[in-house]
Amino acid sequence: xxxxxxxxxxxxxxxxAEIVLSVQNLSTEFHSKKGIVRAVDGMxxxxxxxxxxxxxxxxxxxxxxxxxxxxxxxxxPAGRIADGRVLFEGRDLGQLSDRDMRKIxxxxxxMIFQEPLTSLNPVLPIGRQMxxxxxxxxGLGLAEARERAIEMMRSVSIPAPEARLKDFPHQxxxxxxxxxxxxxxxxxxxxxxxxxxxxxxxDVTIQAQILDLMRTLRDRTGASIVLITHxxxxxxxxxxxxxxxxxxxxxxxxxxxxxxxxxxxxYTLGLLGSLPxxxxxxxxxxxxxxxxxxxxxxxxxxxxxxxxSERCGFxxxxxxxxxxxxxxxxxxxxxxxxxxxxxxxxxx
Amino acid sequence: xxxxxxxxxxxxxxxxxVTTIAVSMLIHLVPGDPVQIMYAQSQGxxxxxxxxxxxxxxxxxxxxxxxxxxxxxxxxxxxxVTIRGEQPVLELLLARLPNTLILAASALFIxxxxxxxxxxxxxxxxxxxxxxxxxxxxxxxxxxxxxWLGLILLFYFAVQLGxxxxxxxxxxxxxxxxxTLGLTNAAIIARLTRSSMIDIFDQDFVRxxxxxxxxxxxxxxxxxxxxxxxxxxxxxxxxFTYMMGGAxxxxxxxxxxxxxxxxxQAIFQRDYPLIQGFILMFAIVVVLVSIMMDVVYVLLxxxxxx
Numbered sequence: 001x002x003x004x005x006x007x008x009x010x011x012x013x014x015x016x017a018e019i020v021l022s023v024q025n026l027s028t029e030f031h032s033k034k035g036i037v038r039a040v041d042g043m044x045x046x047x048x049x050x051x052x053x054x055x056x057x058x059x060x061x062x063x064x065x066x067x068x069x070x071x072x073x074x075x076x077p078a079g080r081i082a083d084g085r086v087l088f089e090g091r092d093l094g095q096l097s098d099r100d101m102r103k104i105x106x107x108x109x110x111m112i113f114q115e116p117l118t119s120l121n122p123v124l125p126i127g128r129q130m131x132x133x134x135x136x137x138x139g140l141g142l143a144e145a146r147e148r149a150i151e152m153m154r155s156v157s158i159p160a161p162e163a164r165l166k167d168f169p170h171q172x173x174x175x176x177x178x179x180x181x182x183x184x185x186x187x188x189x190x191x192x193x194x195x196x197x198x199x200x201x202x203d204v205t206i207q208a209q210i211l212d213l214m215r216t217l218r219d220r221t222g223a224s225i226v227l228i229t230h231x232x233x234x235x236x237x238x239x240x241x242x243x244x245x246x247x248x249x250x251x252x253x254x255x256x257x258x259x260x261x262x263x264x265x266x267y268t269l270g271l272l273g274s275l276p277x278x279x280x281x282x283x284x285x286x287x288x289x290x291x292x293x294x295x296x297x298x299x300x301x302x303x304x305x306x307x308x309s310e311r312c313g314f315x316x317x318x319x320x321x322x323x324x325x326x327x328x329x330x331x332x333x334x335x336x337x338x339x340x341x342x343x344x345x346x347x348x
Numbered sequence: 349x350x351x352x353x354x355x356x357x358x359x360x361x362x363x364x365x366v367t368t369i370a371v372s373m374l375i376h377l378v379p380g381d382p383v384q385i386m387y388a389q390s391q392g393x394x395x396x397x398x399x400x401x402x403x404x405x406x407x408x409x410x411x412x413x414x415x416x417x418x419x420x421x422x423x424x425x426x427x428x429v430t431i432r433g434e435q436p437v438l439e440l441l442l443a444r445l446p447n448t449l450i451l452a453a454s455a456l457f458i459x460x461x462x463x464x465x466x467x468x469x470x471x472x473x474x475x476x477x478x479x480x481x482x483x484x485x486x487x488x489x490x491x492x493x494x495x496w497l498g499l500i501l502l503f504y505f506a507v508q509l510g511x512x513x514x515x516x517x518x519x520x521x522x523x524x525x526x527x528t529l530g531l532t533n534a535a536i537i538a539r540l541t542r543s544s545m546i547d548i549f550d551q552d553f554v555r556x557x558x559x560x561x562x563x564x565x566x567x568x569x570x571x572x573x574x575x576x577x578x579x580x581x582x583x584x585x586x587x588f589t590y591m592m593g594g595a596x597x598x599x600x601x602x603x604x605x606x607x608x609x610x611x612x613q614a615i616f617q618r619d620y621p622l623i624q625g626f627i628l629m630f631a632i633v634v635v636l637v638s639i640m641m642d643v644v645y646v647l648l649x650x651x652x653x654x
Contacts, residue, residue, distance in 0.1 A: 071559060073555055073558055073559060075550075077475070098564070102561045102562070102563060102564075103561060104561065105558070105559055105560065105561030106559075106560045106561030106562075107561065110559070110560075111556075111559040113552060113555070113556065115552060118551065118552040118553065119552040119553055119555070119556045120553055120556065121553040121556075121557070121571050121574075121575060122553070122575065122649075122650070122651055123574055123575050123578070123648065123649060123650060123651075124570070124571070124574065125650075132560070132562060132566070132570070133560040133561065133562065136560070136561065136562055136563070136566075137561060168650040168651070170650070170651050181556075184560065188561075
């Protein structure tokens with residue numbers, strides 16, 4: 001089975017680290033009043049041990065839905081996985097019982113969210129929210145779980161953790177709460193941490209600290225990280241590899257340095273164009289910040305052909321009529337664009 | 349917390365003070381001469397006797413003076429005597445109050461058990477036939493007048509099946525009136541619980557609890573229910589005072605010997621001192637319960653506590 005996964009796995013061919021998570025042709029649908037919309041459409045990727053994989057895109061690109069689909073936390077009953085599968089260490093998560101899935105959450109897959117304040121229970125003390133998972137998964141008693149919680153709080157640099165166990169979420173600052181979220185997520189040594197916009201709600205200075213903390217934890221524990229973000233700056237800061245999503249599909253995938261240096265999809269170019277680059281004129285075309293014109297089309301009114309064609313400066317008649325396949329444009333660098341070669345020349 | 353309590357107590361005293369004004373003026377709100385109305389049903393009272401009553405009740409003096417003397421007496425714990433039995437009002441009320449409190453508390457207990465479980469299940473199963481069934485039942489419950497449900501229960505369970513006594517005071521007698529009062533109020537709690545829990549189930553922290561891999565029961569009870577209880581418990585305090593009001597009707601249907609039944613009798617007999625005493629006591633109970641609920645609210649929600 002490993003062989004088949006390796007064949008479809010993009011990335012450096014020299015990279016032979018064990019694949020811990022394999023998402024294969026995942027499609028997720030939502031039932032709404034207007035009908036069924038496909039928020040994620042045929043998403044595939046592999047995540048290797050110790051790897052930090054970023055999934056980027058604007059709101060509505062399907063990146064968060066992808067992460068919730070992996071965790072089995074889609075809003076019920078509106079959302080459901082319509083097709084494809086998610087393999088965690090070779091086990092098909094869709095085939096697991098609810099009970100087995102709960103065992104994997106926390107120990108195999110852990111997740112942190114965008115808003116730490118609303119993501120923690122307002123009426124339970126932090127200590128309780130930290131120890132409950134530890135007691136559940138590691139089978140420790142309350143006293144030992146408390147020790148473990150304090151140790152975890154120390155590892156994410158919470159000052160005076162013993163005194164802060166009895167505090168409630170509203171008594172912490174946003175940055176400290178996100179540290180707590182990370183401490184909770186890491187407390188049962190998960191193999192994979194899924195971070196859904198972990199720094200979006202935080203101040204810029206705090207953002208850098210949190211990203212730093214995540215990298216340190218990856219180095220220390222050997223966990224892999226799936227980083228969901230809309231911010232190319234965060235991707236550059238932390239990720240090894242990046243997948244760019246648009247309207248529920250991958251449009252580009254490759255190592256961060258390759259994708260940043262030579263983007264092969266106009267959407268990626270647009271995302272990079274809205275990223276300020278200090279003291280480095282012309283790296284992605286211009287020193288002036290640019291933005292992508294228009295808005296993400298509604299999922300129930302997608303254009304025929306390439307989904308990005310309506311907003312794309314490179315779009316031709318072919319783009320508007322035919323959907324480009326997702327193909328390898330250069331070794332380990334994949335894209336879904338009819339004009340990726342032309343784009344490469346333009347970037348040069 | 350201490351400051352909060354002082355603040356609440358001050359508001360409570362103010363509320364009761366305003367109530368005393370209303371209560372003391374009550375006697376003049378009814379058109380016509382209060383003393384004549386009071387004695388309208390008794391034959392052969394002479395004008396002199398009526399004047400004596402007027403003097404005794406102080407009705408011949410200016411309103412402000414009447415109020416000050418009423419307030420003074422009330423503060424000393426003297427609520428006057430009834431117009432017929434000449435018994436002290438306070439003593440009568442205090443003798444019956446425990447019965448009403450027991451009835452209201454039992455009803456609240458029944459309402460909470462049924463309301464919380466119906467509402468919780470309906471929220472959890474939202475959009476299913478079970479949700480629809482439970483909530484339709486709840487609407488029926490809300491719409492049903494106390495006296496009517498009381499009569500139905502009385503007819504089936506007391507008269508036809510003979511499981512419970514028809515009237516009187518004592519534990520077996522408590523069941524039917526408590527059910528009557530509880531069932532109609534359970535419906536209100538069920539609807540509130542449902543909307544509160546639906547709101548909570550969609551919260552980020554519930555998703556986090558699932559993401560931690562906690563068992564479903566732990567997520568539902570420790571995380572969701574605990575957080576959802578805050579508005580529900582506050583509502584229950586209000587319900588308790590509604591039930592005190594509902595008890596007036598239910599006590600009469602079942603012949604339960606509480607203050608509500610006494611109040612109705614007092615109204616029929618135009619026994620102003622007793623009615624005044626009843627209203628004042630009722631106001632005090634409502635105010636006390638709402639203070640208690642404020643305290644519970646603070647204890648349940650740490651965001652307010654700090």
